[in-house]
Structures are given as structure tokens and as C-alpha cells.
Amino acid sequence: MAEDKDFEERGYKRYPPTAIDCDAVKYCYQKRFDGTAAQKYFITAKKWEICDETGKYVHNGFEYEAQLYQKGTHMPLNLTFHSEWTLDDVENYIEEIYMTGLFDPYDE
Numbered sequence: 001m002a003e004d005k006d007f008e009e010r011g012y013k014r015y016p017p018t019a020i021d022c023d024a025v026k027y028c029y030q031k032r033f034d035g036t037a038a039q040k041y042f043i044t045a046k047k048w049e050i051c052d053e054t055g056k057y058v059h060n061g062f063e064y065e066a067q068l069y070q071k072g073t074h075m076p077l078n079l080t081f082h083s084e085w086t087l088d089d090v091e092n093y094i095e096e097i098y099m100t101g102l103f104d105p106y107d108e
Contacts, residue, residue: 038105
């Protein structure tokens with residue numbers, strides 16, 4: 001499982017949960033991935049702390065999110081990766097999907 005230092009070493013920025021995040025989200029990390037001429041996409045990681053029904057801590061983990069934009073229409077495609085995924089796997093998979101040529105850069 002990823003640790004805070006893994007995100008910090010890769011240039012992710014830490015920020016508090018947003019108003020739409022549930023109480024189990026303790027904090028988030030986000031990084032923008034750039035190409036040679038454009039901002040390609042962002043990856044967000046949310047740190048979850050899971051408790052049982054009595055409030056006793058059970059475990060924690062990260063959930064990863066990315067949003068890509070369909071080429072031509074710029075319609076968003078939201079992707080969510082649960083804690084079974086590693087940070088390396090998420091970064092590599094998103095890049096692989098983006099490189100298919102089916103998606104616009106984020107800033108287009």
C-alpha cells in the first residue's frame with residue numbers, strides 16, 4: 001500500500017478533503033501530468049480511514065481517481081481505482097489509456 005512519502009516524493013500536493021468527500025476521507029493528494037505541449041490529466045488519491053459500526057478503527061487505504069476527456073467532444077470519463085491498486089499501477093494504467101489517442105488534453 002502507498003504511504004504518504006510515496007506521494008510527496010513523486011510531486012503530489014496534499015490538501016484537505018472537499019465538501020463533497022465523506023467523513024472517512026482524511027486527506028487527499030493530487031498531481032498534474034503534463035505532456036510536451038499540454039496538461040494531460042490529473043490523478044487524485046484520497047486517504048480513507050475505515051471504522052466499524054462502533055467507531056473502532058479497522059484499516060485505511062487510498063482510493064485513486066482520474067478524469068480523461070473524450071477526443072473531439074471533451075466529454076469527461078471518470079475512473080476510480082480502489083485500494084487494491086498500487087500507485088505505480090494507477091499511474092502506468094492512466095498513461096497507457098491516455099496514449100491511445102482517444103482523449104483530449106485536460107486544458108484543451
